[in-house]
Amino acid sequence: MSWIDHLDEFECQRCGNCCKGVGDVLLNREDIRRIAAHLEMTQVDFLHEFTRRTQSRRALIDQRGPKRWCVFYGGDGVGCRINAVKPKQCADYPHRWHNEDTAGTCEGVKALIRRFGEVPDEAEEIPAARGT
Numbered sequence: 202m203s204w205i206d207h208l209d210e211f212e213c214q215r216c217g218n219c220c221k222g223v224g225d226v227l228l229n230r231e232d233i234r235r236i237a238a239h240l241e242m243t244q245v246d247f248l249h250e251f252t253r254r255t256q257s258r259r260a261l262i263d264q265r266g267p268k269r270w271c272v273f274y275g276g277d278g279v280g281c282r283i284n285a286v287k288p289k290q291c292a293d294y295p296h297r298w299h300n301e302d303t304a305g306t307c308e309g310v311k312a313l314i315r316r317f318g319e320v321p322d323e324a325e326e327i328p329a330a331r332g333t
């Protein structure tokens with residue numbers, strides 16, 4: 202069993218770690234339509250102001266400066282400035298996708314690991330129990 206088996210009990214801790222650092226927030230067509238409408242911008246203006254090209258799809262740009270936060274991340278206490286219409290990729294995290302960093306960076310997943318532990322399989326669990 203691992204934290205992945207307990208994702209139905211996941212609670213976001215609003216740490217913002219999934220909005221900081223390096224990475225691509227990729228957009229689908231519905232994301233672009235929805236966010237542009239929310240910002241009362243044309244889709245062309247939204248794409249020009251807030252996105253960049255990647256090899257596959259458009260992605261949100263980062264804020265300028267060393268922090269590399271997502272352009273829509275407002276910092277602690279503010280969070281995502283477009284939370285009501287955030288991209289599907291953001292809404293799906295960490296339930297529908299996660300990466301090798303998730304267990305060490307997502308405070309909600311860390312809380313699951315504290316509650317349920319990270320026990321890879323029985324073979325590793327038995328020797329540890331016997332050694333105590």
Ligand code: SF4
Nearest residue numbers: 220271273274281291
């Ligand atoms: S769009 Fe919002 S939820 Fe997604 S990375 Fe940016 S700030 Fe975070």
Ligand code: SF4
Nearest residue numbers: 213214217219307309
């Ligand atoms: S890293 Fe996890 S706990 Fe933190 S804001 Fe993102 S989803 Fe929520």
